[in-house]
Amino acid sequence: MKLIEGGVTAPAGFLASAGKGGLRKSGKSDIALILSKRVCNAAAVFTSSRLKAAPVVVTASLISAGKGKLNGAVINSGNANALTGRRGLRDAKKMGAHAAKLLDVPAGRMAVFSTGVIGQFLPMNKVYAGIESAVSALSESLSAGSKAAEAIMTTDRVRKEVAVEQMLADGRRIRIGGMTKGSGMIAPEMKGLHATTLTFITTDAPVSGSYLQKCLDRYAEDTFNMVSVDGDQSTNDSVLVLSNGSAGGPSVRNDPMFEEAFGYVMRQLSIMLAMDGEGATKLLTVEVNGARNAQQAKLAARAVVKSNLVKCAVFGGDPNVGRIAMALGSSGCDIDFSKLDVSIGENRKCPVISSGIVTDKGRKAASMMKKREVKFTIDLHKGKGSAVALGCDLSYGYVRINSAYTT
């Protein structure tokens, strides 16, 4: 597998662009388009929140009505089109229909996504203007993909895209590209189909919708669903995967090479999300080993990565390691604390809790806590369950960003 330049336009046959309709106060681009001239097989996961934004409802029904066939997606930032009732549903449909018409693809083949403030109606004239400017900018270039990745940003500091080239088991070369956005309101819930943040993955490999969905479900569990920035779950969380088959050849199925590349793209995008958490100054990785099973390990890893007290300690570079045990205590994971081992750093470099007793909270532990990337390795010695959760620290910046957002 080879890491290559670009994002959603790296695979053959995909175009992208950004447009500006005036939805964002900053005056930045606010409409993104992804388009494949060839019809794509699609798979998607959405938020499990009971409050689903209008575009989530519309896109989910569109994918199932169209039996998973799409030509692309139109995305706006600056407004979530959530908590907008029936008018919101109508607006989401109009947004997709307008894009489809201008792009000359069948109605119902453009998926719709929104991100931004909750509880405001979409200013449709601005949306239309943005779509029009995006349509005229569509291109297969890598920079067009990057511009699309910038247009979906809200409080994100950096655009997030990744692409790989992989040789399949049969020798074909295929590409997978992706882009994601999301900074706050990030904490998926572990039930049924769902996801976190807005993520778009394209591939020129010919893949059936059902195999795409299988891959997506499998890797979402271990990547996006293990990221937490602030414990809040969005109304708009979505991941969309599009396969246009431009690489040619027979349909890919149960190919470990494809899955390796697909999983890599999802993992990289989820790490980018965690690193760009609102106000984040550090990436926090929590690895749990030796839980009774994988599900238990996930409970434990997620509880630590979500704890405000742990996150503050990471921000301050303070080796207050008792808080790790505190978070484990109410995680719901079955733990014998007399066997608990915790280390900070790669390869268990600095052990801080051994057999349930704090052994180091001195200078070495403090220096490990002060790094830009902080990793906790937690060994429970109960079984073979492992999991990794990703998050970030809780800083003044998080409070600043979120105490003055709409105003």
Add this chain to the structure above:
Amino acid sequence: MKLIEGGVTAPAGFLASAGKGGLRKSGKSDIALILSKRVCNAAAVFTSSRLKAAPVVVTASLISAGKGKLNGAVINSGNANALTGRRGLRDAKKMGAHAAKLLDVPAGRMAVFSTGVIGQFLPMNKVYAGIESAVSALSESLSAGSKAAEAIMTTDRVRKEVAVEQMLADGRRIRIGGMTKGSGMIAPEMKGLHATTLTFITTDAPVSGSYLQKCLDRYAEDTFNMVSVDGDQSTNDSVLVLSNGSAGGPSVRNDPMFEEAFGYVMRQLSIMLAMDGEGATKLLTVEVNGARNAQQAKLAARAVVKSNLVKCAVFGGDPNVGRIAMALGSSGCDIDFSKLDVSIGENRKCPVISSGIVTDKGRKAASMMKKREVKFTIDLHKGKGSAVALGCDLSYGYVRINSAYTT
């Protein structure tokens, strides 16, 4: 019912004091004693965390071994004696035994509590010295109760005590007093016996242990268990209730006047906790009405009060009311969002969401969000379930306090 001065020493026959052993870096008092010469009936609830601090384990077993008979409690601040293995259990027992010996009460009649940093052994010489100074200061005065309330503080800004006098159904006058501490690491879990923070309630009414426990379980659900400061559950959470019967007369049972007074004391203490949340600048009250049942209403109210994004909006006085709906969406409560009504202020003063549509996020809503006490009233129109949750905003102060705590 009459609100009176004082705390745990307001009821007849209770003494209290503070001592200083050098456990707190600030040099403040760090040992508190509560004592009744007459043996008390006791009831208690403890954290449901799997990581229970040594004093929680020791006191729970002491209460059940002694069939709920206690003379008092010895409490230290500055060190949680949690994650301290067998040595921690021995230390907790020694702490209680030392107090019992000096006070000349039977061994096993002094409950033990600790609060402070996790993962450090108790410095027993300092603990002993503190107990000795506290024993010599014991007094029935109201100021002695206040000093005890100060000695149990950690990051608390104010001492928290309350006392009431109530006339029972049979005309007897009894008193109930209480003190509590807790500022961060506050978010109880709604399962089985448990509580949050350290709370001590005394009464001179003669009450059986089982009736005390019934009252405690009932009111803990609606008071302490509905408070959230930061979503983290402590290893040391405890509520202890002591009845010494000094008011005389037959044992109180199923007396609505007693329960009214008991519930009032618990509610006031829980409000004080929320108001003194770490870094809190505002009290947040979330009232949910019209849920399918009370349990569903609690899920909804707790989700809103716990959301970091809602808490940041409250801190900033920003009427970003869509976040309230976002938090409800993933609360687990069954909600028809097309019927959702939300208001800010007392008596639904400023409606902001009506039938699922944001109706006001302008100047009036902003002015309501800028008050010291912010209240959201959420009407779900599904059934008759109601609940009230208490919390506070998430400020720079919270991050400051918790990013530099042990160091």
